[in-house]
Amino acid sequence: MKVWEIGEQQGLGSLRAATRPEPETTRGHAIIKVRASALNHRDLMIIAKRYGANVRPETRVPLSDGAGEVIAIGEGVTDVKIGDRVVANMFADWTEGAWVPGLFGADYGNTIDGWATERLSAPARSLAKIPDHLSWEEAATIASAGVTAWNILEPFGHLKAGDTVLALGTGGVSVWGLQLAKAAGARVIITSSSDQKLAKVKALGADIGINYKTTPDWDKAVLDATHGAGADIVLETVGTGTLTRSINAAAFNGRIGMVGGLDAGQPQLFGLVAKNAVLGGITVGNRRMLVDMLKSVGAAKIKPAVDKVFAFDDMPKAYAYLESAAHIGKVVVRHD
Amino acid sequence: MKTWELGDQKGIASLRMAERAEPKPGPGQAVIAVKACSLNRRDIGIAGGTYGAAKPATRIPLSDGAGDVVAIGPDVTGVKVGDRVTASHYTTWLDGTFDPSVRNADLGVSIDGWLTERAVIPAAALVPIPDKMSYAEAAALPVAAVTAWSVIEGLGRIKSGDIVLTLGTGGVSIFALQIAKMNGARAAITSSSDEKLARCKDLGADIVVNYKTRPDWDKAIRDQTGGRGVDIVVETGGFATLSQSLAACAPNARVGMIGALAGRPEAPPALFPMVGNNITLKGITSGTRRMFVELLKAMDATDMKPVIDKTFAFDDAVNAYQYMVDSDFIGKIVVSVG
Ligand SMILES: NC(=O)c1ccc[n+]([C@@H]2O[C@H](COP(=O)([O-])OP(=O)(O)OC[C@H]3O[C@@H](n4cnc5c(N)ncnc54)[C@H](OP(=O)(O)O)[C@@H]3O)[C@@H](O)[C@H]2O)c1
Ligand SMILES: NC(=O)c1ccc[n+]([C@@H]2O[C@H](COP(=O)([O-])OP(=O)(O)OC[C@H]3O[C@@H](n4cnc5c(N)ncnc54)[C@H](OP(=O)(O)O)[C@@H]3O)[C@@H](O)[C@H]2O)c1
Numbered sequence: 126m127k128v129w130e131i132g133e134q135q136g137l138g139s140l141r142a143a144t145r146p147e148p149e150t151t152r153g154h155a156i157i158k159v160r161a162s163a164l165n166h167r168d169l170m171i172i173a174k175r176y177g178a179n180v181r182p183e184t185r186v187p188l189s190d191g192a193g194e195v196i197a198i199g200e201g202v203t204d205v206k207i208g209d210r211v212v213a214n215m216f217a218d219w220t221e222g223a224w225v226p227g228l229f230g231a232d233y234g235n236t237i238d239g240w241a242t243e244r245l246s247a248p249a250r251s252l253a254k255i256p257d258h259l260s261w262e263e264a265a266t267i268a269s270a271g272v273t274a275w276n277i278l279e280p281f282g283h284l285k286a287g288d289t290v291l292a293l294g295t296g297g298v299s300v301w302g303l304q305l306a307k308a309a310g311a312r313v314i315i316t317s318s319s320d321q322k323l324a325k326v327k328a329l330g331a332d333i334g335i336n337y338k339t340t341p342d343w344d345k346a347v348l349d350a351t352h353g354a355g356a357d358i359v360l361e362t363v364g365t366g367t368l369t370r371s372i373n374a375a376a377f378n379g380r381i382g383m384v385g386g387l388d389a390g391q392p393q394l395f396g397l398v399a400k401n402a403v404l405g406g407i408t409v410g411n412r413r414m415l416v417d418m419l420k421s422v423g424a425a426k427i428k429p430a431v432d433k434v435f436a437f438d439d440m441p442k443a444y445a446y447l448e449s450a451a452h453i454g455k456v457v458v459r460h461d
Numbered sequence: 462m463k464t465w466e467l468g469d470q471k472g473i474a475s476l477r478m479a480e481r482a483e484p485k486p487g488p489g490q491a492v493i494a495v496k497a498c499s500l501n502r503r504d505i506g507i508a509g510g511t512y513g514a515a516k517p518a519t520r521i522p523l524s525d526g527a528g529d530v531v532a533i534g535p536d537v538t539g540v541k542v543g544d545r546v547t548a549s550h551y552t553t554w555l556d557g558t559f560d561p562s563v564r565n566a567d568l569g570v571s572i573d574g575w576l577t578e579r580a581v582i583p584a585a586a587l588v589p590i591p592d593k594m595s596y597a598e599a600a601a602l603p604v605a606a607v608t609a610w611s612v613i614e615g616l617g618r619i620k621s622g623d624i625v626l627t628l629g630t631g632g633v634s635i636f637a638l639q640i641a642k643m644n645g646a647r648a649a650i651t652s653s654s655d656e657k658l659a660r661c662k663d664l665g666a667d668i669v670v671n672y673k674t675r676p677d678w679d680k681a682i683r684d685q686t687g688g689r690g691v692d693i694v695v696e697t698g699g700f701a702t703l704s705q706s707l708a709a710c711a712p713n714a715r716v717g718m719i720g721a722l723a724g725r726p727e728a729p730p731a732l733f734p735m736v737g738n739n740i741t742l743k744g745i746t747s748g749t750r751r752m753f754v755e756l757l758k759a760m761d762a763t764d765m766k767p768v769i770d771k772t773f774a775f776d777d778a779v780n781a782y783q784y785m786v787d788s789d790f791i792g793k794i795v796v797s798v799g
Contacts, residue, residue: 383736392730402743403742408736
């Protein structure tokens, strides 16, 4: 079968195609015929040795996100059966409960082989069934970006109808945040460097779009747009460089979920105290959150925002497209 | 009656004694014959004019006090003459989430406080004192103990076996130590003084670190927790200590940001460990009347007694302020009245 490997991790040029024997069926694992995979910002970091401890073998298969069909199961597998349409939680061992640091030991596309393959042997305890209305390409966008957005909005943010949600930029996590928040009756404000992208996210349901290039004090624009109240939940996908403004834009008792490393800076935190706001570090989420999120996606029939689909053999083009940041939402790869 | 007033707020020497007519309760108000008050760090800032906008010179200071109800105005329910009471200092924040409007009725700040023989207090904010608790003990609680409770219970949802870290040995920190212990948690505390740390050990502290002799106190705490780190931080130091507090945290830790004892930070805090360790940081503005009631129930059930370092006479209130400035105390400083 064909796979992609991360090679020497000197940048996009290191991605290399390889062939391997078909995976064997082993205890506790399911073999998945991968139908689609999706890219995340961190895949750009992994391929450039900028993510975590950077001790990955050259043969590591990248990508934490994908969707496919179960074609074989090993002994002891009871939760999924042959023919099931599934996705996997990014941290394969994080089934429920609180975060423990050892979970990075089974992280798809980082410390264990990921989804850039024709067939994947996956620990069955990490799998979850997907709603019928999702195509393979749509389902592939869920595991990292979707669950991260869900974790900020629900387990961390306790979103309720009528809340205002602020999402920064129009990347994968932000657009998932937009769609999940709209499904829960929230008002959504989203920022972008591009008016064209803002028009697209408005078509997806965003109530207010703010161009952070032409409106550098976008925090004030958020306050103006909410009659001074601010955002109840902020998806802080950018990093400490935008955090001061995110706190300014937050409401009293606001919840700011911090996930991003796109821009580092020197944040002013005093607003947290004055507003009784909460800043939470978020590390994607557990399988329980994935299952809860899929329930919401199924009930609200959310159609994930797939920007562009590349062929499996064009994987390097998909990476380059993500890096160009021309997308909104998700960049996806089809496996045939 | 005799009362203290803030005066022109140029420092604690501006505090002045005045003579006033006996107060009469308006609608929704109660008059309290004050028996004891206590000081908080912010009272130094208020007296020095550095805590928000200037207050009227006639403002009566202090957020914390206790006494007997001696008169009630129209429309007062829930308390009667003769009740022993203290009060929630944000007098309109009875329950629920924070609203900035609570600052408009803050005892000793935006409305008159407790450093007076008879205080006029919005009756809805009054909280009955358990029988076995003295006035001085009750007067020690409203700001410092409720703030510690708000971090440890409200934000931290403490469970037995957790480790709570608190910085310094002032009012909030000593309450944090005691509240941690009453919940079956382990308590870690830092101080500039080995003597104070020895007193904390007597109070039940499990881990003590001198932050003067161990500038890398976060490492010392991590070592003493077997490398695991702490679950809840009562962050009284402020943004100057935050990076080290975060470095001392276990995964999923809850950090309540309340103070600024350590001054202005030299560098912005390093937040990155928050993401990889799923840490929560929350701004805390004291707490609600409901939290106060819960705290009193817990103190009553576990026989927890506030640590009162020293008690000053009403006429010596300025010396109580000076004693706080000198920082040679642990826990609370009380003024006895009447
Ligand atoms: N901790 C976690 O669990 C977790 C999980 C997933 C992702 N992440 C992190 O979250 C971030 C987003 O990931 P992603 O996969 O959604 O990325 P992505 O799809 O590559 O999104 C990139 C987008 O971010 C926006 N952006 C960049 N700089 C910005 C700025 N200064 N202000 C506002 N928006 C800005 C841009 O939007 P416009 O083009 O519209 O301006 C850009 O298109 C990354 O740092 C990633 O590592 C963390
Ligand atoms: N947000 C809120 O609702 C709220 C409520 C109450 C208090 N606060 C704030 O919380 C802080 C504590 O208040 P408090 O009334 O408990 O104060 P306090 O009783 O006056 O505390 C004084 C003690 O703080 C310690 N300290 C000073 N610098 C320190 C440092 N760099 N690191 C560690 N400890 C240090 C010292 O302990 P050692 O002598 O042992 O070294 C000192 O004795 C203040 O900043 C106060 O304004 C905020």
